Amino acid sequence: MKLHKRKFYEIKKLLESKLGDEVISHDENGSEFLEIKKTRFWLSADSSEFTVGYGANHTHFSEDYGNLYDGIIQVFDLLTHRVKTTDFIKGHTVFRTVVEIEYPDSKCISIGETRLLFYPFWKKTKIETSVTDPILCRKEIEMEVNKIIN
Incomplete structure (x- = not known):
């Protein structure tokens, strides 16, 4: 395997x-x-x-x-970690989405961005940001994670 x-x-x-x-x-x-x-x-x-x-x-x-x-x-x-998602919207169309991981030192690292080619570019841009809480506690899985990585 x-x-x-x-x-x-x-x-x-x-x-x-x-x-x-x-x-x-x-x-x-x-x-x-x-x-x-x-x-x-x-x-x-x-x-x-x-x-x-x-x-x-x-x-x-x-x-x-x-x-x-x-x-x-x-x-x-x-x-x-918390995950921050920022949607850029024109009209009712989300034309760009940015996903970032928020680290404890308030630093955000982008893990990806998606974009549409065709969208109503003439409409005003609205930005919506949402933050998702961690799914698991890092301390609870630290030993298992280290085994998987090594």
Whole structure:
């Protein structure tokens, strides 16, 4: 089994042990998906890569890309920190969304941005920001996370 798949299963096992029925997993077209109910967080693994997502934003990680461990860290950062989502709206159309992880030192790191090509550009822009609380407490899973990373 490839390393990214093994790490996916280790994360899945940890989340199921901590969140129980809140974790939803399913297979689709050779890819395995994991979601947490009532959140925008998701994770997938296929034959070549590990994908970490939050809403429509997602990033691909793999041993081949040399960034698999960055992806694992991003998973746990999304789960244990506040996540700030900023929607830019013209009329009734969200034309841009920015997702950031808020760290304790008040520093925000952008993990992704989505944009639409066609939107009513002539309308006034309205900005809506929402903040989602952490899903898990970092201290409660620290030992397990360290085992998965190492």
